[in-house]
Amino acid sequence: MMVAGKEVELYEFIILAQLMYGPAHGYLIAKIINDMIGPYARLSYGRLYPLMAKMEQNGLIAAESKAPGGQKGDRQMRVYTITDAGRIRFHHLMSDTTSSPGDYQKLFTYKTCYFAFITPVERLRLIDHYINYCQAHVFHQQTEAEDLVRQVAEVEELAREAPQLAHGFPRLDANSVEYIVSTMQHTIDQWQLELDWAKRLREREVANAIRTGAEVASQQ
Numbered sequence: 001m002m003v004a005g006k007e008v009e010l011y012e013f014i015i016l017a018q019l020m021y022g023p024a025h026g027y028l029i030a031k032i033i034n035d036m037i038g039p040y041a042r043l044s045y046g047r048l049y050p051l052m053a054k055m056e057q058n059g060l061i062a063a064e065s066k067a068p069g070g071q072k073g074d075r076q077m078r079v080y081t082i083t084d085a086g087r088i089r090f091h092h093l094m095s096d097t098t099s100s101p102g103d104y105q106k107l108f109t110y111k112t113c114y115f116a117f118i119t120p121v122e123r124l125r126l127i128d129h130y131i132n133y134c135q136a137h138v139f140h141q142q143t144e145a146e147d148l149v150r151q152v153a154e155v156e157e158l159a160r161e162a163p164q165l166a167h168g169f170p171r172l173d174a175n176s177v178e179y180i181v182s183t184m185q186h187t188i189d190q191w192q193l194e195l196d197w198a199k200r201l202r203e204r205e206v207a208n209a210i211r212t213g214a215e216v217a218s219q220q
Contacts, residue, residue, distance in 0.1 A: 016090040017114040019082035060086035097129045127202045134195035145184040
């Protein structure tokens with residue numbers, strides 16, 4: 001069974017990223033992917049190997065059959081390596097910030113695991129984009145929560161002053177409003193944590209650049 005949709009690029013990215021470290025068996029790649037996406041999501045061999053076969057067909061990876069013990073007659077296992085085209089594809093996926101905006105929080109977390117394979121300037125660009133991404137979510141949720149409270153107050157005022165005009169407007173009781181606003185505040189708090197983490201990543205990146213004299217330091 002083939003992997004479909006946005007999952008394809010995610011799994012393709014992780015496969016290429018792992019092979020940037022060096023050759024690996026398919027079962028090891030599957031274990032790493034499942035460790036990363038778990039505990040409830042799972043990529044089966046029946047989905048992984050068709051994807052890797054397609055990547056091999058597209059020239060992104062190469063496979064060679066080897067005996068684990070190096071002895072003739074041992075069961076052959078396929079060892080995968082990344083090609084030059086695969087490295088180009090990895091860097092393209094690593095630098096892409098527009099393809100999956102709805103899933104980018106998870107994707108960015110995976111990308112940080114492979115920051116060692118890109119330059120300080122590229123790392124800073126990704127971090128700065130993620131800071132803006134988190135800020136946009138915080139602002140959106142805060143605005144939505146404020147709008148909800150304001151709209152509820154306006155409907156209640158209208159119901160008191162002109163009941164006939166308030167007919168047809170949804171009226172939320174105080175308990176429902178409290179649950180909704182509490183949930184929205186929880187989401188704001190989560191995004192604020194992400195934002196704080198991203199800012200710490202940036203501070204560390206800039207500090208490392210200053211220490212090593214990398215180009216990134218000038219972008220602080």
